[in-house]
Amino acid sequence: MDVKQIAANFPFLKKKGQAKGLTALALVDGGVALAHVSSGKKSALTVCEFIETPSPFTDIKLLRDRIDALGLTGSQTVGVLDQGAYQLLLVDAPDVPDEEMADALRWRVKDLVGFDIENSTIDYIELPEDAYRGRSRMVYAVVAEKSQTERLASWIEELGLAPAVVDIPELALLNITKKLADEEAGLVLFHLGSPSSSVSLLSQEAMYFTRTLSYDVQHADLNPHQSASSAVLELQRSLDYYESQVGKSPCVKLLVLPIQVGETALMTELRSNLPLEVQSLDLVDVVTAEKALNVETQQRCLLAVAAACRSLLTSQGSTAK
CATH class of the missing domain: 3.30.420.40 (ATPase, nucleotide binding domain)
Known part of the structure; x- marks a missing residue:
């Protein structure tokens, strides 16, 4: 599994960001978790905060104003899907080239998902070769409704950010834990x-x-x-x-x-x-942050911080095989 993760196959508009680094947004109970990791020789978590709002998808001005005040407008952004917005299915990998895997999986999982497979976005997580004692090649198929991923990308764009990728919690967390x-x-x-x-x-x-x-x-x-x-x-x-x-x-x-x-x-x-x-x-043990991270902030912003940290793995050329 390449560290680019599932999100790379959930592509959206890629715009030139103003803030160097990567921003991430995650919907959490009562509001939005926002994080930004700067790029460069001394990469660090420069923004980590919770913005309280009962209606994240309609309270655009509040969120946009805060993003602008933080100097993040135009930055490349990862959106983290809610757990209920996708399904993760363990299946035998179709015997096809990697570039055809997603399409082949569409037909393999069509009867296993609770929504129309024709209107879904599919990616996969390839397991290491020694998984399942090497008996067969296994993958996790990740299936999300296009309406969910497109809504998330459109919302990010409305906030003045540049939607780059959509991630899922299970993979976002690997950014800060796999080491x-x-x-x-x-x-x-x-x-x-x-x-x-x-x-x-x-x-x-x-x-x-x-x-x-x-x-x-x-x-x-x-x-x-x-x-x-x-x-x-x-x-x-x-x-x-x-x-x-x-x-x-x-x-x-x-x-x-x-x-x-x-x-x-x-x-x-x-x-x-x-x-x-x-x-x-x-998080203090795994992330370099410019400001102190108290317990409440960590509990609310964990997924946003983890998602934003994927830029560190990419810049280091790391891979997870």
Whole structure:
């Protein structure tokens, strides 16, 4: 899987940006997360903030004015799709050249998606050669309705930005975590979201497995211990599958994202019931930022920061095979 990620095959208008670097936008509960990573020898996170608005797609002036005040107007921008706006499907790769893969996958997954395949945008994530013990070539097909991707791109353009790519959370997070999985022993990423969360398993800087979990971070507080117990069961099933079917060595570390404060019910349950070192990701440890990143900002802006950091991987010529 090339670090250009899925977004490269979801192309939109590419305009010459004014701000050097990459801007990213992610819709989160109650508003919009905005991040910008500058380019150059001393690349850094120069903007990271949450803009509160109940109606991001109609409150254009508020967002545009803030973007302009930050000097980001015209910059190349990544838009992060909501989890509910696409489907991620594990399938056998069609026996076709790479340049024909997306078209071939369209027919392979047409009966597996809940919308019209003819009006969909398709990309894929190729798994490493040793995944599934090398028995067959597997890929994750990523399928999104064109109406969703086009709406996101049009909105970005309305805000005075230059829509460059559309990304998904699972891949955006690799920008800031894959370097942490540089050994054979696996790393588990547990991304807390709403209405669902996700787990991704990495080894040697590559993603081997990912799936959606039913854990809803917004509803977890209603019954924290029960929710945490359910999350542990789902994670354990994923770990078992990773070893028995994907054929990888056991994972040794679990990273919870975004940052967690104190010994929450979830963190306690994870540490007590999983044979892993459990930690929470502090963006300060993986991103150079011009301003301090407090907990609330990290929790709201994680995906935007991760998406904006893809420019660092591209500029370094990194790849994830």
